[in-house]
Amino acid sequence: MEPIITAKNLSKSYKIIHEKGSYVTLRDVITESIKHPFKFLKNKAKQATGREIKETFWALKNVNFEIKKGETLGIIGANGSGKSTLLKILSQITPPTEGEVTVRGKMTSLLEVGTGFHPELTGRENIFLNGAILGMSRKEIAKKFDEIVTFAGVEQFLDTPVKYYSSGMYVRLAFAVAAHMEPDILVIDEVLAVGDVEFQKKCFGKIEQVTKEAGRTVLFVSHNMGAIQTLCKKCILLKKGQIEMFGETEEVVNKYLDSNKNLESITTYLVKENLDAQIMKVSILNQNKIPQPQIPLNEKFFIEMDYVVRKPIENALTTIEFLDNSDSLLLFSTEMDKKPSLQNYKVGSYTTTIEIPAYLFNFGQYSCRLNIEHPFIARVDSVKGINFEVSDAEQSRARILFRGKSIGKITTILNYNTKRN
Amino acid sequence: MEKTLDHTSITIIRPKKVFSFRDITELWKYKELLYFFVWRDLKVRYKQTAIGVAWAIIQPFISMVIFSVFFGKLLNVPSEGIPYPIFVYTGLLFWQFFSGSLGETSNSLLSNRSIITKVYFPRLILPIASIAVQFVDFFVASVVLVGLMFYYGFVPHILGILLIPFLLFIAFLAAMGGGMILASINVKYRDVRYVLPYFIQILLFLTPVIYPPSIAGKYSWILAINPLTAVIKGARGALLGTEPVNWLLLSISLTAVTVMFVVGLYLFKKTERYFADVV
Numbered sequence: 167m168e169p170i171i172t173a174k175n176l177s178k179s180y181k182i183i184h185e186k187g188s189y190v191t192l193r194d195v196i197t198e199s200i201k202h203p204f205k206f207l208k209n210k211a212k213q214a215t216g217r218e219i220k221e222t223f224w225a226l227k228n229v230n231f232e233i234k235k236g237e238t239l240g241i242i243g244a245n246g247s248g249k250s251t252l253l254k255i256l257s258q259i260t261p262p263t264e265g266e267v268t269v270r271g272k273m274t275s276l277l278e279v280g281t282g283f284h285p286e287l288t289g290r291e292n293i294f295l296n297g298a299i300l301g302m303s304r305k306e307i308a309k310k311f312d313e314i315v316t317f318a319g320v321e322q323f324l325d326t327p328v329k330y331y332s333s334g335m336y337v338r339l340a341f342a343v344a345a346h347m348e349p350d351i352l353v354i355d356e357v358l359a360v361g362d363v364e365f366q367k368k369c370f371g372k373i374e375q376v377t378k379e380a381g382r383t384v385l386f387v388s389h390n391m392g393a394i395q396t397l398c399k400k401c402i403l404l405k406k407g408q409i410e411m412f413g414e415t416e417e418v419v420n421k422y423l424d425s426n427k428n429l430e431s432i433t434t435y436l437v438k439e440n441l442d443a444q445i446m447k448v449s450i451l452n453q454n455k456i457p458q459p460q461i462p463l464n465e466k467f468f469i470e471m472d473y474v475v476r477k478p479i480e481n482a483l484t485t486i487e488f489l490d491n492s493d494s495l496l497l498f499s500t501e502m503d504k505k506p507s508l509q510n511y512k513v514g515s516y517t518t519t520i521e522i523p524a525y526l527f528n529f530g531q532y533s534c535r536l537n538i539e540h541p542f543i544a545r546v547d548s549v550k551g552i553n554f555e556v557s558d559a560e561q562s563r564a565r566i567l568f569r570g571k572s573i574g575k576i577t578t579i580l581n582y583n584t585k586r587n
Numbered sequence: 588m589e590k591t592l593d594h595t596s597i598t599i600i601r602p603k604k605v606f607s608f609r610d611i612t613e614l615w616k617y618k619e620l621l622y623f624f625v626w627r628d629l630k631v632r633y634k635q636t637a638i639g640v641a642w643a644i645i646q647p648f649i650s651m652v653i654f655s656v657f658f659g660k661l662l663n664v665p666s667e668g669i670p671y672p673i674f675v676y677t678g679l680l681f682w683q684f685f686s687g688s689l690g691e692t693s694n695s696l697l698s699n700r701s702i703i704t705k706v707y708f709p710r711l712i713l714p715i716a717s718i719a720v721q722f723v724d725f726f727v728a729s730v731v732l733v734g735l736m737f738y739y740g741f742v743p744h745i746l747g748i749l750l751i752p753f754l755l756f757i758a759f760l761a762a763m764g765g766g767m768i769l770a771s772i773n774v775k776y777r778d779v780r781y782v783l784p785y786f787i788q789i790l791l792f793l794t795p796v797i798y799p800p801s802i803a804g805k806y807s808w809i810l811a812i813n814p815l816t817a818v819i820k821g822a823r824g825a826l827l828g829t830e831p832v833n834w835l836l837l838s839i840s841l842t843a844v845t846v847m848f849v850v851g852l853y854l855f856k857k858t859e860r861y862f863a864d865v866v
Contacts, residue, residue, distance in 0.1 A: 193780075259863045269598040300706065304619055
């Protein structure tokens, strides 16, 4: 049997322009062209001849896969591995840069529930509007209408504008419309992680039912390994825009979880007697001081270092450096930052706990280096390669406002004070 | 519930060309969605306002009254022998259709960006839907013109009524063409939408809506560069009998707006490829 979806050499690149010539508003373009006409022309010429300094970022590179009719395929991977890009290409929201996908049958994608819902319109009106946006015909919607309403349980509020709905009702209605579509292929992006647990179960049930009964093909992207394991037989693991593994869900999920295990919450070191002071153990602790290498973006955490001092040390202190995954230094912090004096250590064992506030680092992997040092003179001991991951908490700021776009390494919440003058 | 695979519906997703024949057949396939967008816009607009559908009448009606008082009565702007309110309202009808369409189409992509980034459909549906809404307004607002004609006992020419669809078509091409150009720029440079209302306001005075083109004397040809001049002149000539219909001017304008439409379509289709990445 012919595969229902065939992806061949699928790639998508984005251009990051490193040139002062990228303007945001037309006003800037016009003023710039008047103020510096020659520079402006030079930039334009560079752009036209393609000699501008551009960095190409491959969000997806040479992805190949086939899906047979009736299969449910899970797509997993860390943040930024290309999952959403793949989904957007399959949904035809953005075209690929290279390669092609052949889809045999009607495909509907659900990147969000309630796309196009209008707050002013009633539940009844929104069912029709949303259905049409998702690709259902008016007849189909009319036929399914009663079923949708019953599934969502909003009978009494059908003629109330949805702006007066509770968020639970809103989500139920939105999902109900989506669940009653009858495409050959359904592409779903974590939308199941909405509503209360009871309703989520109902949705899973509905999806399982349609895949089994109607032989529907489902592509499912999720961070929820449990959901992936219940729903999908096969899985794709994406890493840095490429397929790392494609196979039975069990194995792929294990591989994914294993790759995350490189993160150790506690690292211990062998005794080196020749050192005057030595770091013996470093722990990454969550906000409740429980060892955990993955920290949600919105929670503070601790890095704790246990060290022994074998000979008295004068004028020393502890410091920490944070590096990103390409080893650039992000932050250097010392114990002296708050209290401007060096320490004199007597023989004994010590524990220093460093508190890292929530929202300091954006989601991603980081590593740190811990030191005991005489500033500018020498390091007594230094350990590196302490890795931790800041994970994208479900209801985080960045996720809500910027829909998961990665925006820099640091996410500290700043104070904005706007006055009208 | 077993469904057989429909092998006619094979979709191939690949790097996009600017134009392909599929675009046209696809628009037809999505006609129901177009209907729903128009329906949504009309519903929402008339729900949000207290007076509902009357809004489409009141807006041009009030403009007509103000223009009649200031330009017709106080400034004695000539109206080619026609009662000034009828004269100005004929112009206003087409002007409102054009300016409304231009404004709405150029914002159509940005105002629907939450849908654009989540669901696929031919993006051209959005500007078309915005203009369809303006068509409805045009017909609702025409009622006032009929009322004015009754009030002043003015009998319109039959030719004029027959010519209206053609004139609307020119105005449609102009608004759609200009709208698509602006919509494409708007996606990249967000300040377009702040400049546009100002630009439209100025354009009102450069279009013979509140005055006859003859007022400009020997410079009236400058006004003719504006394709709307031909539309409004044509409407007045045909409907009110102020002058014989200038077919030459109309065909020149038709050619100009067709070119504008094609340019707009090209730009729109070109930007369409990266809309979802930038909005």
